[in-house]
Amino acid sequence: MATTTILGLTLTLSPPALTALRLAPLLGSTGSLTHAYMEWLTTTSFLHTPRTTSTLTLTMTQGKPSPSATLVPNKDQIAAAKAIVIPIWFVNFFHTGLYSVIGLNGITTYTSLANILLFPTGLGLGKSWYVVGLAAAVGHYFFVPGVMGSxxxxxxxxxxxxAVEGEGRGDAVDCVREWVGVHKVRMLTVDLCAWVCFAVGVVRVLTP
Structure with missing residues (x-):
C-alpha cells in the first residue's frame, strides 16, 4: 500500500492502483504520440498529388486503372479544390483535435506530477526519467506560438x-505546409522524448 497526505487528507493506493498510476504517463504519452502521427499523416495528404499509378492503387482497383489514371492531373483544378476543402476540413479538425490533444497531454502531465510529488517512494532510478518525461510533455505547449499563425x-x-493576404503565405496549402513543418519537429522532439522517457521509467520502476 502507498500512502500520501494532501491538504491534511490521507490518500492510500492499493498495489494495482499504484501500478496504474505508474503506467498512466506512458499511456498518455503513447496516446499523444499516436495522435501526433495521425495528424501528420492526414494533413500531409493535402501536400501531395494522388498516387494513381502506385502498386497499392493498382491492387485496390484490381489492376485495371482507368485510362485517366495515367494522365497528368489538372493542377489548376486540384489547387482550386484544395483552396476550398482545406480550410473547411482544418477548422473542423482543429475543433475536435485541440481537446483530445489537451486531454491526452493532461493525463500525461498530471499523472506524472502525482508520481513525482505524491508517490515518489518506489520510483528509484526511474524518477529522473519521469521528471524528464514531464518536462518534454510540458514542452509540447512551447510550440503553440509556432503553429498559431497558420x-x-x-x-x-x-x-x-x-485567401488572406500576408507575405505570400496566405493560401491554404502554404498554411498547412507551415503547420506540418512545426508539428513534425514537435512530434519528433518533445512528443517522442516524453514517450521514450516514460517507457524507460516504467520499465525501471516495475521491473523487480
Missing part, C-alpha cells in the same frame, strides 16, 4: 471564403 490564417480563410 491556424489563425486557415480559420480566417474559412470564415471569409477567400
Amino acid at each position: 491556424v489563425a490564417r486557415l480559420f480566417d480563410i474559412c470564415v471569409k471564403g477567400q
Whole structure:
C-alpha cells in the first residue's frame, strides 16, 4: 500500500492502483504520440498529388486503372479544390483535435506530477526519467506560438471564403505546409522524448 497526505487528507493506493498510476504517463504519452502521427499523416495528404499509378492503387482497383489514371492531373483544378476543402476540413479538425490533444497531454502531465510529488517512494532510478518525461510533455505547449499563425490564417480563410493576404503565405496549402513543418519537429522532439522517457521509467520502476 502507498500512502500520501494532501491538504491534511490521507490518500492510500492499493498495489494495482499504484501500478496504474505508474503506467498512466506512458499511456498518455503513447496516446499523444499516436495522435501526433495521425495528424501528420492526414494533413500531409493535402501536400501531395494522388498516387494513381502506385502498386497499392493498382491492387485496390484490381489492376485495371482507368485510362485517366495515367494522365497528368489538372493542377489548376486540384489547387482550386484544395483552396476550398482545406480550410473547411482544418477548422473542423482543429475543433475536435485541440481537446483530445489537451486531454491526452493532461493525463500525461498530471499523472506524472502525482508520481513525482505524491508517490515518489518506489520510483528509484526511474524518477529522473519521469521528471524528464514531464518536462518534454510540458514542452509540447512551447510550440503553440509556432503553429498559431497558420491556424489563425486557415480559420480566417474559412470564415471569409477567400485567401488572406500576408507575405505570400496566405493560401491554404502554404498554411498547412507551415503547420506540418512545426508539428513534425514537435512530434519528433518533445512528443517522442516524453514517450521514450516514460517507457524507460516504467520499465525501471516495475521491473523487480
